[in-house]
Amino acid sequence: MRYLRLTIAIAALLGWGVVGHASERLPEPTGPVLLTVTGAIEQTNAPGEARFDKAMLDDLGSASIETHTVLSEDMQRYEGVPLEAVLRRVSAKGKVMRAAAANAYEVDIPFDDLQYEPLIAMQANGRPLTLRDKGPLWVVYPRDAHKVLQDQRYDSRWIWQLIRLHVE
Template sequence: MMLRLLAPFLLIALMGPASLSRAAEPLPQPRGGVILTISGQIEQTNAPGQARFDREMLQSLGKASFVTGSEVSETPQLFEGVPLRAVLDRVGARGRSIRASALNDYEVSIPLEDLRFEPILAMSVDGRVLTMRDKGPLWIVYPRDAHEVLRDVRYYARSVWQLNRLHVE
């Protein structure tokens, strides 16, 4: 009985104050051009039913990078961006999957279980900022060279380039 009463406080202690305060902070308005819009089952918004991010807002969520091969290059490349998990945490995503959409209206459903592989929203490749012309402004990239299972057509389909929308379901 006592453990049940203490469980919420133990969870808060394990998560730490930084993660709690970050999730509770209101989401600021973008100052630059919006490159990602998130909708669906989210707790934090900065527009009616949506969370809109510019490049600077995304970059403030942390950095992640890895070298890996991709379905569009014969040699491994350095992908740099923000962890997808950090973006979803920031908006308080509550769902089982996300529907990722690209500028050309390509859509794919990505189970939130995929976060175990730590995919990123890449903003640059080999030191070059991604533009619409070369798969940008955002590209969901999995560290496929780190996990054999990621070298599969299912994950290639989930590696959405020219990403501009996420819908949490």
């Protein structure tokens, strides 16, 4: 019995419980929709779409990244939800996501990038991101943790004012 409790505790810490979360029905957002996911997804809460408000994103878990950016010489701390958690929650099946911003910027993010644990940031340096600060959602990468991420092709995937992911 003690071994079982320890195993369950370790599984919870490692996030194994999140996989089961994807099979639960996706609730309706009760606040303003911040992110819409479309395309090759199995979990929806609107015709062909999965819509997320802030509370729904918060429920997926949190993570943080401390890294330098091409926009600032100082170390920045970003907090938000792992991109992978959003994709798992909607049971996404694909090889690439087309990310779209409020300002009409679009970029493809390969599923292979998930190995670097990119984040959908909602805060920077302890402050909520606003439209004026590249928010409310901003895809960020742990640039300092992986030399390969210090390259223009990854910098272009730091899409701010994120509003939509289309899975292909």
